[in-house]
Amino acid sequence: MNILKEVLRNEVYPAVGCTEPVACAYAAAVAAERLDGAVEHLDLKVDTGTFKNGAAVVVPSSGGAKGNLIAAAMGAMLARSAARLGLLQDITPEQLAQAQSLIDSGAYSYNSLAEVSDLRVETTVRGGGHSASCVLSGGHTNIESIAVDGVEVQHGDAKDASSAPKIYREVLRAMSLSQLIEAAIEIDEEDRRFLSEGIEMNLAMAERGLSMKGAAGQLRRMRDIGVLAEDLFYRVKLQVAAAVDARMAGVPFPVMTSGGSGNQGVFAIVVPHLVGQERGIDETRVLQSIAVAHVLNAYVKCFLGELSVVCGCAVATAVSAATAIVYQHEGICPDKITSAVNNVVGDLSGLICDGAKPGCSMKTVSGVDAAMRAAFMAIDGFGIAADDGLLGHSAEQSIRNLRRITLEGMFPVDPTLVSILQEKAARSGSA
Numbered sequence: 533m534n535i536l537k538e539v540l541r542n543e544v545y546p547a548v549g550c551t552e553p554v555a556c557a558y559a560a561a562v563a564a565e566r567l568d569g570a571v572e573h574l575d576l577k578v579d580t581g582t583f584k585n586g587a588a589v590v591v592p593s594s595g596g597a598k599g600n601l602i603a604a605a606m607g608a609m610l611a612r613s614a615a616r617l618g619l620l621q622d623i624t625p626e627q628l629a630q631a632q633s634l635i636d637s638g639a640y641s642y643n644s645l646a647e648v649s650d651l652r653v654e655t656t657v658r659g660g661g662h663s664a665s666c667v668l669s670g671g672h673t674n675i676e677s678i679a680v681d682g683v684e685v686q687h688g689d690a691k692d693a694s695s696a697p698k699i700y701r702e703v704l705r706a707m708s709l710s711q712l713i714e715a716a717i718e719i720d721e722e723d724r725r726f727l728s729e730g731i732e733m734n735l736a737m738a739e740r741g742l743s744m745k746g747a748a749g750q751l752r753r754m755r756d757i758g759v760l761a762e763d764l765f766y767r768v769k770l771q772v773a774a775a776v777d778a779r780m781a782g783v784p785f786p787v788m789t790s791g792g793s794g795n796q797g798v799f800a801i802v803v804p805h806l807v808g809q810e811r812g813i814d815e816t817r818v819l820q821s822i823a824v825a826h827v828l829n830a831y832v833k834c835f836l837g838e839l840s841v842v843c844g845c846a847v848a849t850a851v852s853a854a855t856a857i858v859y860q861h862e863g864i865c866p867d868k869i870t871s872a873v874n875n876v877v878g879d880l881s882g883l884i885c886d887g888a889k890p891g892c893s894m895k896t897v898s899g900v901d902a903a904m905r906a907a908f909m910a911i912d913g914f915g916i917a918a919d920d921g922l923l924g925h926s927a928e929q930s931i932r933n934l935r936r937i938t939l940e941g942m943f944p945v946d947p948t949l950v951s952i953l954q955e956k957a958a959r960s961g962s963a
Contacts, residue, residue: 557607569660581839590782730788746777871915875906
C-alpha cells in the first residue's frame with residue numbers, strides 16, 4: 533500500500549467553504565438527485581462536531597447566511613453532487629431563494645446526534661409523496677448509504693470503493709513517525725504537481741483574505757504600531773490568518789484540504805512552504821515536507837477522530853507542521869521529531885474546538901506560532917521532558933496519551949458546547 537497516495541486521495545482535495553456545512557450540502561444533493569420531484573421538506577441530523585462547526589460559519593454563495601441547515605437546503609435545491617465539496621460554486625440565485633424559502637416556511641427538521649462522536653450526516657428530502665436519503669459517515673464525502681422511499685439502493689460510495697472502509701487508516705495507526713516520514717517523502721511527479729497545486733490554491737486564498745478585516749488585518753495593525761516585529765513568524769502567521777479569514781467569511785473559492793479540513797489544509801501547506809522558502813530549503817525538500825505534513829495530520833486524526841473535541845488546527849496540524857519543519861532542516865531525526873511533537877502537545881493540549889467561525893483564524897495563529905516555536909526549539913536540541921504532564925517517552929505515545937485525554941476525559945465538552953450554541957440560536961431566533 534502506498535500510504536502517501538492513500539492519504540492524498542482520501543483526505544487532501546479542493547473544497548469550497550467550511551467542510552462540515554458543505555458536507556451537509558453534498559449529502560442533501562446526493563439525496564435530492566434520487567427524489568422523483570421537487571424538494572418540499574428537508575430532515576437533517578448531524579454529529580455534535582458537525583453541528584458546532586456549522587453554527588457560525590458563512591456558507592459560500594449564500595449571500596452571507598450561516599449554518600449547516602442553509603447549506604443542506606442549498607444542496608437539496610441544486611440536486612447535483614458531481615462537484616462533491618466544490619458544489620456550492622454552482623448555486624444560482626434562484627436556487628438560493630428556493631433554499632431560503634424552504635427554511636422560512638419551516639419545512640425542515642434539524643437535530644444533533646448527541647451520542648455520536650465521529651462525523652455523521654443523515655439527510656432526507658421529501659416531495660411528491662416520495663423520499664430519498666443519504667448518510668455520510670467517517671468522512672466528508674464518504675457515503676454510507678442511499679435510500680429511496682425507505683429502501684436502500686446503494687451501500688458505500690459506488691464512485692470510489694476505496695473510500696468505504698478506510699483500511700489505510702489502520703495501516704497508519706500501526707506505523708511509527710519515522711516510517712510515516714519515510715513513506716511520505718517518496719513523492720513522484722504526479723505527487724509533485726498535486727502538492728504544488730495545493731500551494732498555489734491556498735496562497736491565492738490568503739491573498740483574498742489580506743484585504744479583509746479579520747485576524748490578519750489585526751496582525752498587520754500590530755506590526756504598524758510596533759507591537760509585532762516583521763519577522764518570519766509574523767509573515768507566516770499573516771498569510772495563514774488571511775486564508776482562514778477568507779474561508780470563514782464564505783469566500784467562494786477553493787482551498788486544498790488536509791485531513792478533510794480546509795483550515796488544516798491552509799496550515800499544513802502554507803506553513804512548510806513559507807518556512808522552507810524563506811530558509812532557502814530546496815524545492816523538492818519543501819514539497820516532501822508538505823507531504824509529511826499531510827500524512828502526519830492524517831495519522832494524528834486516526835487517534836483524535838475526524839472532528840475532535842480539541843482544535844484540529846491548534847493540535848493535529850501544529851504537530852504535523854512542526855514535524856515538517858524539522859524534516860526540512862534535519863531530515864528524519866527521531867529525537868528532534870519527538871521533541872517537536874512533545875513541544876506542541878505540551879503547549880496546546882486541551883485547547884478546545886468551539887466550532888468553525890471567524891475566530892478560527894485566532895486559534896490558527898496560535899497553532900502556527902506554537903508549531904514554529906516547537907520546531908525551531910527542537911532543531912536547536914530543546915524538547916519538553918517525557919515526565920512533563922501527559923507526554924510519553926515517544927512522539928507516538930504522546931499522541932496516544934492526547935487521544936485518551938480527548939476521547940475519555942473531554943467527551944462531555946461537545947454536548948455541552950452544542951447546548952450552549954442551541955441556547956444562543958434560540959435567543960437570536962435563528963435555526
